[in-house]
Amino acid sequence: MDRRDYLKTMCVAAGSTLVGKNLAAQVTESGPAAPEQMAVLVDTTRCLGCRLCEFACAKANGLPEPDPDVDITVARNTSPSQWSVCTRYDTEKGSVAVKRQCMHCLQPACISACLTKAMHKTPDGAVAWDGDKCLGCRFCMISCPFDVPKFEYDSPNPKIQKCVMCWERLQEGKKPACVENCPAGALKFGKRSELLEEAKLRIYQNPDKYVHHIYGEHEAGGTSFLYLASVPFEQLGFPTNLDSTPYPEYTKEFLYAVPLVLTLLPPLLLAINKATGGEHEEAEEHSIIESEVR
Amino acid sequence: MEATSIRILKPGSEIRRITRFLLGELKPKGRILTPFNVITALIMLTGIVLLTIRFIWGLGSITNLSQDYPWGLWIGFDVITGVAFAGGAYVIVFMVYILGQEKYHPIARVTVLNGFLAYLFYAGALLLDLGRPWNVINPIIGNSFGVSSVLFLVAWHFLLYMLAELVEFSPAIAEWLGLDRIRRVLKAMTVGAVIFGITLSCLHQSGLGALYLMAKTKIHPLWYSQFIPVLFLVSSVFAGLSMVIFEGTITHKVFQHRVGAALHRSHDQIVLGLARICSGVMFVYLFMQLLVFVHERRWGYLGSGWGAWFLLEIIGLTAVPAALFLYAFRHRDLKITRVAALFTLLGIVLNRLNVSVISFKWYAAERYFPSWMEVVVTLAVISAELWVFRWIVNRMPVLDTALAGEARRLTLEREARSAA
Numbered sequence A: 001m002d003r004r005d006y007l008k009t010m011c012v013a014a015g016s017t018l019v020g021k022n023l024a025a026q027v028t029e030s031g032p033a034a035p036e037q038m039a040v041l042v043d044t045t046r047c048l049g050c051r052l053c054e055f056a057c058a059k060a061n062g063l064p065e066p067d068p069d070v071d072i073t074v075a076r077n078t079s080p081s082q083w084s085v086c087t088r089y090d091t092e093k094g095s096v097a098v099k100r101q102c103m104h105c106l107q108p109a110c111i112s113a114c115l116t117k118a119m120h121k122t123p124d125g126a127v128a129w130d131g132d133k134c135l136g137c138r139f140c141m142i143s144c145p146f147d148v149p150k151f152e153y154d155s156p157n158p159k160i161q162k163c164v165m166c167w168e169r170l171q172e173g174k175k176p177a178c179v180e181n182c183p184a185g186a187l188k189f190g191k192r193s194e195l196l197e198e199a200k201l202r203i204y205q206n207p208d209k210y211v212h213h214i215y216g217e218h219e220a221g222g223t224s225f226l227y228l229a230s231v232p233f234e235q236l237g238f239p240t241n242l243d244s245t246p247y248p249e250y251t252k253e254f255l256y257a258v259p260l261v262l263t264l265l266p267p268l269l270l271a272i273n274k275a276t277g278g279e280h281e282e283a284e285e286h287s288i289i290e291s292e293v294r
Numbered sequence B: 001m002e003a004t005s006i007r008i009l010k011p012g013s014e015i016r017r018i019t020r021f022l023l024g025e026l027k028p029k030g031r032i033l034t035p036f037n038v039i040t041a042l043i044m045l046t047g048i049v050l051l052t053i054r055f056i057w058g059l060g061s062i063t064n065l066s067q068d069y070p071w072g073l074w075i076g077f078d079v080i081t082g083v084a085f086a087g088g089a090y091v092i093v094f095m096v097y098i099l100g101q102e103k104y105h106p107i108a109r110v111t112v113l114n115g116f117l118a119y120l121f122y123a124g125a126l127l128l129d130l131g132r133p134w135n136v137i138n139p140i141i142g143n144s145f146g147v148s149s150v151l152f153l154v155a156w157h158f159l160l161y162m163l164a165e166l167v168e169f170s171p172a173i174a175e176w177l178g179l180d181r182i183r184r185v186l187k188a189m190t191v192g193a194v195i196f197g198i199t200l201s202c203l204h205q206s207g208l209g210a211l212y213l214m215a216k217t218k219i220h221p222l223w224y225s226q227f228i229p230v231l232f233l234v235s236s237v238f239a240g241l242s243m244v245i246f247e248g249t250i251t252h253k254v255f256q257h258r259v260g261a262a263l264h265r266s267h268d269q270i271v272l273g274l275a276r277i278c279s280g281v282m283f284v285y286l287f288m289q290l291l292v293f294v295h296e297r298r299w300g301y302l303g304s305g306w307g308a309w310f311l312l313e314i315i316g317l318t319a320v321p322a323a324l325f326l327y328a329f330r331h332r333d334l335k336i337t338r339v340a341a342l343f344t345l346l347g348i349v350l351n352r353l354n355v356s357v358i359s360f361k362w363y364a365a366e367r368y369f370p371s372w373m374e375v376v377v378t379l380a381v382i383s384a385e386l387w388v389f390r391w392i393v394n395r396m397p398v399l400d401t402a403l404a405g406e407a408r409r410l411t412l413e414r415e416a417r418s419a420a
Ligand code: SF4
Pocket: A102, A103, A104, A105, A108, A109, A110, A111, A127, A143, A144, A145, A146, A147, A148, A149, A162
């Protein structure tokens, strides 16, 4: 009797403290982004494809200098040693260059995947990675809808590599290195809400120049990198099958069910156990033993 | 009474007795140079060499993992499939300790042992896959809980569940060591551990499915749905029970001398009973798959090669064995039960790999295929588990409660002697 009551209390306690309390914390954490969420507006109609942003990124983040002769007309992807890459796409309106990097989602899948909070948001809204916490489980890579985090498979001390929006520079009041070094004004840094206004204004003032879609406004619940373009985004290699659901929503139901199961299932099992008279089991085993020993 | 006081007065002698006993038990039993031993030993040695390479030069040195495929065979098969196969433990203890179905009692121990070892080795294989395993302590000691992570929950539930299973199995260890008083204490904890264990199992069996919820756009629509967790949970029931049937068949041949009269007498009945449960749960599962199929409007995909692959899994390796189980139960046919169990296991392997590896990034230009080294490491993990399983079954009262009685009788005799 006592043992069972004890157990019950234990389970309830474990359920509510371990999961319930923290879940509450999690909900507030991944709630709508703070108003001061910083962002970058990428206007691909202005981009020259000069790749200066790539070189600036490498320099600012201590990455190896990119190969200046690489062919940028075949689709390129970021890599463990390159956080930002520029690709030229052949589109219905000719060649369009696009810079790609982490989208810095408002409610990032990678953060909700990370079991150690190695992936985290800085106060400016940049999504950064902390090597002292990361296990290298690569669940962030499984979850990120843009396939951004990259892993160093050839290192015994592998890191997750991805754009961190130069969060340290932001804290010094500077802009991200790529934005600062763009000679064409294709990149603009600022508050996300203001950049959204600006993007809408550009579309409004030049309705023929742009497709009427700001990529990143709603995708995956909204991102901090916002894109303008003259052609539909699937021609520029963007995933266009993402809806506006923020990624943490996909697992929220399951996570909410956990404390419920932890608190409701044990008492239920206990009740069934009592109803079926589970206690006889000990006695019976004894008799089996006795009979077989003889 | 007297025996008690003597034991308390001389704890040293008891410890000495156990040490001597343990040293004796460490010696191998049976022939050493069997084909099984030679082959598995070679596999394990190769595995150790490969893992050394892996830890010196990184995961890329022995695996085919890539930026597109961060999880491969080790996660998809060892962890995701292995844990589904280990589901038998929570189902059997549910039937025995919660529903009070004594019929299944004789296989409870061996199933729990199998489950425990499966978690220890296959979930343990997770560590081999971690890029920065020295940080593994972070989500455990609490300096950075990522509680919004499904993986966080799964990891914790693995740990706690292993503990629960250890408690469930511990009376066997106590009997083996002849520690009767401790045995009684441990035995008293069984029901608590069982209840805790079943709860955790339900959560992490479904949790393994929930890991893939955020991979919404990466898994082929025939396999992705928001119901993956429920499907994983339900299928873990018949996956686990089929494994129990399958393992039981082998165990009975290999460990004939260790099988007790109680188990021997009732084994066929048990297997047929499990067959009935399997077919029942499998029909429920198939019905759920049908609902999901309709809900997700999957008709359009059936025409493709993926459609055929999907039907192979659902019809060929789930519906067919479900029917076979039913037939076998009706006609009391053990052979067909075993065939059905084998089919079911293949179906589960296919299902878990389809979600985690095969249909993952089905559109990718460069598909993942495991390297031979990943396969060898997986085989090494399985070999190590089999060795430990054999060691335990050959020593502890696992397949035979009468052995427990024997151990108890010896203890009582010893106590009587020391009292005299
Ligand atoms: S794009 Fe991917 S890595 Fe970047 S914040 Fe979003 S989920 Fe995280």
